[in-house]
Amino acid sequence: MTPARFSAQPADTGLYRREHEHDACGVALVATMRGSAGHDIVDHALTALRNLEHRGATGADPLVGDGAGILTQVPDAFLREVVDFDLPVAGAYAVGLAFLPVDEAERSEAVARIEAIAAEENLRVLGWRDVPVSSELIGQPARDCMPQFRQLFVASASGRMVGLGLDRLAFCLRKRAERETEVYFPSLSCRTLVYKGMLTTGQLEPFFPDLSDRRFATQLALVHSRFSTNTFPSWPLAHPYRLIAHNGEINTVKGNRNWMRARESQLVSDVIPGDLERLFPICTPEASDSASFDETLELLHLGGRSLPHAVLMMIPEAWENHEEMDPARRAFYEFHSTFMEPWDGPACVTFTDGSLIGAVLDRNGLRPGRYSVTDDGLVVLASEAGVLDLDPTHVVRKGRLQPGRMFLVDTEHGRIVSDDEVKSSLAAQHPYDEWLHAGLIHLDDLPEREHIVHTAASVARRQQTFGYTQEELRILLTPMARTGGEALGSMGTDTPIAVLSDRPRLIFDYFTQLFAQVTNPPLDAIREELVTSLGTVIGPEGNALAATAAHARQVVLPFPVIDNDALAKIVHVNADGDLPGYATHVVRGLYDVTGGAAAMQARLEEIFAEVSQAIADGARFIVLSDRDSGRDDAPIPSLLLTSAVHHHLIREKTRTLVGLVVEAGDVREVHHVALLIGYGAAAVNPYLAMESVEDLVRSGAIEGVTAEQAVKNLIKALGKGVLKVMSKMGISTVASYRGAQVFEAIGLSQELVDRYFTGTVSQLGGIGLDVVAAETAARHAAAYPPDGVRLPHRKLGVGGEYQWRREGEPHLFDPDTVFRLQHSTRQRRYDVFKQYTQRVDEQSERLMTLRGLFELGGAHPREPISIDEVEPVSEIVKRFNTGAMSYGSISLEAHETLAIAMNRLGARSNTGEGGEDEDRLMDPERRSVIKQVASGRFGVTSLYLTKSGDIQIKMAQGAKPGEGGQLPGHKVYPWVARTRHSTPGVGLISPPPHHDIYSIEDLAQLIHDLKNANPDARIHVKLVSEIGVGTVAAGVSKAHSDVVLISGHDGGTGASPLTSLKHAGGPWEIGLAETQQTLVLNNLRDRIVVQCDGQLKTGRDVVIAALLGAEEFGFATAPLVVSGCVMMRVCHLDTCPVGIATQNPELRKRFSGKPEFVETFFEYIAEEVREHLAALGFRSVEEAVGQVSAIDATKAVAHWKAAGLDLSPIFADVQSPDGSARRNTTTQDHGLEKALDHHLIAIAREAINDGTPVTAEVPVRNVNRTIGTLLGHEVTKAHPQGLPDNTIDLTLRGSAGQSLGAFLPRGVTLRLFGDANDYVGKGLSGGRVVVRPDRAAPLQAEQNVIAGNVIGYGATSGELFLRGKVGERFAVRNSGASAVVEGVGDHGCEYMTGGTVLVLGSTGRNFAAGMSGGVAYVLDLAADRVNRELVDLSRLRPDDETVVRELLGRHVEWTESTVAAQLLEDWDTARERFTLVLPRDYQRVLDVRTAADAEGLDINGSEVWERIMEASRG
């Protein structure tokens, strides 16, 4: 069956591709342990589903949901009564809903075919039942593609098969029916039954009246509400699937599918009848990630493993770095890792086989899951607490899903099975430990080999062969060799992409890294390293449906980059015959350079045959080597070679028989290694890079390290860099990154990609093998010049990619353009400005950008009009924004200059993520209209949000999408610290993800929170261009963002690792066009404003962006240049000589910018825009938005590489299906009128008006989200500093929805009796939030979960008192609030920079990671769970005792906590039980300041600053 069946998903159009659809959702499971089925469980499940509505979404039509469904046990009694044929006993028949064709002829043909297959599979069709539906309830688009619903009933031919055995037969039938007919079965089983469809949560039950039938009984149910990024109805894509309902995203799915396909030839089952070949492919091509996961899980389960076992194979917990784990359990995981890579990504997978029902979280715990158990055996687990209205007096347990832990209910035996029990029993099934011990080969155990040192001349010759430049040695390799880390750069990139470059480029450069934004979060590989793993095993893989000692015969590779000596060991692994069956075959990846592309292709074919033969002859390791190139033989680019062989072996299904190791001379940066692994390599040996650094050390160019250390450092930097690249995509282990192909090709022809990089997307076509060969030959000619003459003094090319050089790549900003731009705007010389824009725009001789290939006018140009008819400059400039640059990264002078200029123009500047000083917040002339909210949440307070015009959520930034940022301590000057609510001299880190956005529905929640914090502000979501950004933008529009910003990959003013700067993200031309097309296709364009930025420099750039669909435009680099920036690209060093990217007071004095210059710049840009508009016949920018037909790209491209590009997908003129506008014409419906806060505001009116204290009591539900925020906004508006403490005192009862008390200002207290969900007290700004169990609740508060994850994120002041345990990342990035809690999950106090946290219970792992300020006091702390990188542990000091006692007292006062009361009672004993967690740098700075204060010095003065710097260096 094709996935597009029963859906209105359009075919791939323009840049829109189906495969990029994402979804996320809410899930719930309900089960009873009472031992009997009932309809009440169905009712509960459907109620829970309805209460998850806010986690799902609707598209343009509110009557069309993204999908909802339910999975139950087979309701035997019900079915028996509604079918008109006889059914055998329960368990002896399988039943499933079928989505059948509507056309009668088609349908009967399909039915006949299915019946025939059933017969072949030894099944007897018992009958078909027409399933009643109420189709009138649903919206037209969903109805248009609605299937016919019938249930199929089958029994085994013999009639004797029951249970699992019967399900195996049904599985074969279903698989074949789907392949051979156009029918989709949501399920077909004797154990479970699924009802699902393109429905809203509320429609599910009425649509399928079966579900309301009282006879319909079950002991368990899974329900699911879907939020997809598009609006195309699709019936099959609703959850649950056959075994699971999934909330999350499998980031590695491409690789997992490839591996599954490769694995198929090894699969042998003695329980599934017949030749498995007829069921392949296991993973349906083009299915969703959840579907592929389900299909694989189903195979593993039906193949003979219990469902929990199969789940743990696919989502293992993070065992690699887990010190506390039981060795047997670790062996269980390690064993299975030899033949199944993790399916990695944020996930909450709920699963059931009909009697066991459970849920598991990904290793990092990136999805929420909360459960409650009642005294009558009811279990409810859902994405949030409170989905069922349970009487608190009957709830005996409240808990939460934990990272890597399994929650399991056995309905048959009526009990909850603990995580420990499940895993221990699985671990005991086989002697995994012994098998591993006998099987695994460690490189350290193999004999050492002599190290070979190459001569400088040999190194140089080969550097030439591989196209090394001086710059690469200096800027890439030297820092890695010296420090073991990757170098940083600044100010984005402004060189041509590879396919537009005149120079021969490495094939690596034609790929860009994908990164996570919105639909799945990037990981934090640095602070949350414990969930990551760089280790893998290589070797032949065993049958995934069996488990034997032979499976463990593998070589262990702790690191994906290996030195020459390790490689030699692998090559000689069986040199002494000790390891029979472990032959290694080395492939010479060279070709006859004179033969060009034909020779390269022929050689690849030869290699394919050679490798296949080697495998047949028993080789189990293949080394792909490009060593030994010479005058005639040039190296095949290692990436091409690796991917080509990898895909050849996948196609041959022999891939899992061998490990691929790459010995490559062209590898010299992180991106290269990442690509090789991403396309199948198990390990990379960058021999020439290593020899190069050895040579640099020997020649004295690198000082301070030995050659040996330099190589070690290089390997470490490359490997750690790969970890970072992986984590940007949310992938945590190399094992699952290998082959995952999370890259996009830009400028490679489809033919080349299909043949050698199968499955990679290349949107615009591009070069073929001929150019690859030509580029290789050009490099080769440098080493072996055809005329035999080498030029002296020019061993290597100069480079020029990172810093402008005359002989290097051209840069958009070069001496000429910088000079002319500055001079023209400073002297108000429009003529000189035109010289500047002409040089940028005129790209006939030097191609720089995609837009450089466009011509304005189009095939049917409109009549030009007089420029007088075009809207004035003053209107156009209102569409301009300056980029987000934080105060801190740039100086006050620079920041204010931009703000003043933009305010005068009626345009918008952006605070960046550094907050805004209060005196600027209150000054309309100097404040920035756009307030940014980024992952660090610096200075994000109620006041900050209230004083905004726009609020921008930064999901990613162009220079380094998927990564966080860092403001090193030496740049945190006192005035910066004040603005950021932090400590001077203490470094500040922005995490890679927003810890309150792990999915699209989380983003919707944050948008909702911010809208509550200021209903008058427009909410922006900033994305970075990459393939698939259009679908993300559609999701963002559905999440009710007012503005979506598409940034180009090339922008960016901040510091960034060079790999990210150059190799992540795509040009905005593609991302913007894809966004426009996808929004229009989804009827979602009219409600959102589209912004664009990324190296916009001229009026022409603006007009092109408008024609491609943007209505607002951002500029960052250019206004900085106008303000004096000369593109030093040292922003990260605090040495900016023109006073822009520095806080050094002395350098700041050199700032020469003025608001007038910036105003002039924007006026000139607008003037140019007018000129272009007039020429194109448009009277305004508005008229031009989305008019792609006014661009002509047919201009012949004579460039040797760019000639192969096909730009037409960018210009696809997409129409909206419902005729809605292709530009912004309306606004989003934020649904704020439904907010509980309107009621609260009414209650608090007097307090807001004149400060009269008020108290009130209000019931709440989980659907009441963001309680108190709108109220807080009203308070802040009237009282910028808040109200006196407790002026508004509100008592709430029930389960509060997410974001309780977000941004709550001073003077407001929210006291909740019940429990709360995620994000309590987010951005707390002085208010107080108290959460405590109901007084009547029987459960013991400190043993149960009272609130969810990410509590107090980015709080700046105020108080939190939580009587009970909470989830992951408690008080993350807290910078000033006090919080008391009775137990926290993993990553507690992460990134904290200030405030006080008191934990009166257990802590999870990785406590205090990245904690650079504030203090934490923890009761009975398990010290090994603390991340000690930045903090020290000690006993309480006298001052601390006062603080702790005071907090305990207040905790008792607010929550009646028994734990706190007992501790106070026996303080002398209690005090010994507390540990103080104190950040080192923070204490050092505090000490200096205290001492200085005692001396009577100005603690913010320069003298004290010097001392702080002294101390922090010390």
Next chain:
Amino acid sequence: MADPQGFLKTRERELPARRPVPVRIRDWKEVYEEQELGQLQRQAGRCMDCGIPFCHSGCPLGNLIPEWNDLAWKGDWREAIERLHATNNFPEFTGRLCPAPCETACVLGINQPAVTIKQVEVTTIDRAFDHGYVQPQAPERLSGKTVAVVGSGPAGLAAAQQLTRAGHTVAVYERADKPGGLLRYGIPEFKMEKSVLDRRLAQMEAEGTRFRSGVAVGEDVTGRQLRDRYDAVVLAIGATVPRDLPVPGRELDGVMQAMDFLPPANRVALGETVEGQVTAEGKDVIVIGGGDTGADCIGTSHRQGARSVTSLEIMPQPGEERVAGQPWPTYPMIFRVASAHEEGGERLYAVSTKEILGEDGKVSGIRVVDVQRGDHGFDEVEGTERVLPAQLVLLAMGFLGPEKTGVVEQLEVELDERSNVRRDRDYMSSVPGVFVAGDAGRGQSLIVWAIAEGRSAAAGVDRYLTGQTALPRPINPQDRPLVV
């Protein structure tokens, strides 16, 4: 970059001291003392390793200034000269004689004194010669093609060295008795000692470049003959036609072009005797023209024992700071003090010569008048006419292009509207196989442009001879310094 904070630690520009005036004007040796190496390296450490190195752009050769500043800072002189030689055949010439547009483009110069780039350059090459890092770079294989280079000034030498190293057989023709052109007899010894030139010529000879000195192309051998004998010809004959001063009295004895005065002086300084040499000894010398040649005349006159030296410049005295129309990073007209200016004499600005006065056919003085900018050129300021005594008047007012007779005429190459030899993008003249490099094509310019021209023209010749070239081509024929 070695030390990102370098420019904050060392704030001042430090240059080697010039020898005391009374001492140095008694000999012809170079005026600079040796600079302490650490001080020089600190200066190199002030380089900020800019993302856009405007110095590298300001330099016509595209010298990789940040690269070798860093190497010099670290003391890796061997690698530094390697990187310097990558773009510049003769850093010892530019390091002494170039007015350093790189330094006026230095980013540090926006708000601090620029890095002493030129001094780093000359130190790097001098150390390289001293330590034997400069070795002949003979080609591994010869192409069998032959090239004649006419003129052995910096453009001709650069073209010759590039072409020799590319495997061609090159002969350099020079009408003077020794090669070097202006470098040998135009530039006074105190600015560049001739040993500096000779050691480079020795390297070139060792590489295989042949020198035909004392052969005047156009007379001893005709242009056509040369074209017939070689696969390609490069004209690097300079812009030697001097601008004259058409005033009454120009014909008087003791009124001469600087280029008739300086070469004999140089020869004598090197120990030769020149028949009928005119010297400044005991005379009141007037130098007309405030440029580098004028300064050379001043320095030479002092050393010859002039009684007084006065230089005249028609333009007003420039200020110490840039004017708005000459913003960073352009090369500004500002008041500069060359070593010769320190050595005495007077500099008069905004004066124009009305007449040269004489006695007995010999010059005795000049009549000058103050001028100011008017709508059409310069207007005289009434009542400022005066007479300055003079027994020697040296004209240093610039040059007007190559000589139009001789080889230019014989080869029938076209001239452009400025009477320079016209050339295409590959530096080829209107006559196939005949190329032009340096001032002959560009007009009067700086030595650094001349070397850049020679290198670029060599790339054109190489492509002409072999169909392709890997030789660098730092500039296009039409490139000019950055101006607003």
